[in-house]
Amino acid sequence: PALRDEYVITDSVVQNGINIYYDSLEYLRPRVIARRILVQPENLFRERAGESTFNLLQSLSGMGRVDIQYEENNHADSTILDCNIFLTPGSNHSIALGVEGTNKAGDLGVAFDATYGNLNIFNGGEVFNVHLRTAYEFVRSRTNDEINNNFYEIGITPSLTFPSLHLPFVNNWLANRFTAKTTYSLGYNIQRRPEFARNFFNFNWKLSWASQRNSLTHNLSLVDINYVNMPWKSDKFQEYLNEVDPLTRNSYD
Numbered sequence: 570p571a572l573r574d575e576y577v578i579t580d581s582v583v584q585n586g587i588n589i590y591y592d593s594l595e596y597l598r599p600r601v602i603a604r605r606i607l608v609q610p611e612n613l614f615r616e617r618a619g620e621s622t623f624n625l626l627q628s629l630s631g632m633g634r635v636d637i638q639y640e641e642n643n644h645a646d647s648t649i650l651d652c653n654i655f656l657t658p659g660s661n662h663s664i665a666l667g668v669e670g671t672n673k674a675g676d677l678g679v680a681f682d683a684t685y686g687n688l689n690i691f692n693g694g695e696v697f698n699v700h701l702r703t704a705y706e707f708v709r710s711r712t713n714d715e716i717n718n719n720f721y722e723i724g725i726t727p728s729l730t731f732p733s734l735h736l737p738f739v740n741n742w743l744a745n746r747f748t749a750k751t752t753y754s755l756g757y758n759i760q761r762r763p764e765f766a767r768n769f770f771n772f773n774w775k776l777s778w779a780s781q782r783n784s785l786t787h788n789l790s791l792v793d794i795n796y797v798n799m800p801w802k803s804d805k806f807q808e809y810l811n812e813v814d815p816l817t818r819n820s821y822d
Contacts, residue, residue: 586610596658597629601693601732605629608637608652619652626656628748629732630696631688633659661689671706678706678720694732701725708763724758724769734776749778764806765821770796 580591584599587606605625607618619637626635634657639650667682683701690697706720735751751774758769774792779785799821802810810818 595692596689597656598693601629602626602656606654608654614639614650622654625748626654629689629694630730631659631661631694633657659688662687671704673706676706676708676720678704680704680722690729696730697727698730699725699727702758718763720760720762722758722760724756726754726756728752728754734778736776747778747780749776751776764803765799766801768798768800770794770798 578590578592580595582589582591582599584603587603587610589599589602605622607622607625608615609618612618623635623637626632634655636655636657638653638655640653641647642649642651663684663686665682665684665686669680669682671678671680681703685699687697689695702722702724704720704722708719730750730752732748732750734749754771754773754775756769756771756773760767760769772792772794773790776789776791778787802821810821
């Protein structure tokens with residue numbers, strides 16, 4: 570009862586026989602909430618259903634707090650319990666910054682990383698992340714100590730994670746048994762060195778799911794594509810590649 574006083578109802582909707590009340594803007598879509606509630610009306614009380622409901626709701630990104638309360642009200646049947654579930658949203662945005670120094674064979678450098686995340690971009694617990702990376706390295710000339718022909722790197726990796734498995738016929742069966750996620754990510758990176766120019770592109774489609782007690786996690790990459798393009802190589806570097814083993818040479822073709 571004390572917890573209920575913290576909420577002011579401004580809207581309501583019925584989804585799958587469950588009454589859902591909002592005290593502000595629609596933070597989560599009704600369907601997203603209802604499919605994670607395993608405590609169903611007119612069913613027998615099961616403690617496991619309450620625990621699974623809590624885990625499924627708490628696993629949503631951006632969820633601040635989940636409280637489940639059972640109450641005995643003045644029902645004609647004294648065995649009937651009312652179940653009230655209170656959801657409190659957490660922070661919707663996250664920012665992470667990082668700086669690191671590098672030292673490769675005496676060539677000093679610095680790298681900057683920045684990651685922005687929206688933890689509920691479509692009001693369904695979906696997470697959008699974008700990671701930016703820039704690096705610069707002071708490459709010394711091999712004939713003198715002058716700084717010349719330095720190295721730089723620029724990369725971006727956006728990703729989108731859904732709180733469900735994007736597989737036909739399987740997602741509904743897993744929904745009540747596991748916490749599941751599907752992640753799509755793209756990456757593009759350019760590198761410029763005195764010896765060569767190199768571009769990277771990758772695409773990944775990954776599934777992950779865990780049991781309700783999170784004792785075992787499974788990961789499956791359905792698609793993992795990596796493409797490397799080298800638009801330019803110096804003559805001296807090409808001569809070096811001609812002398813090394815085929816495995817090393819193929820990695821730069």
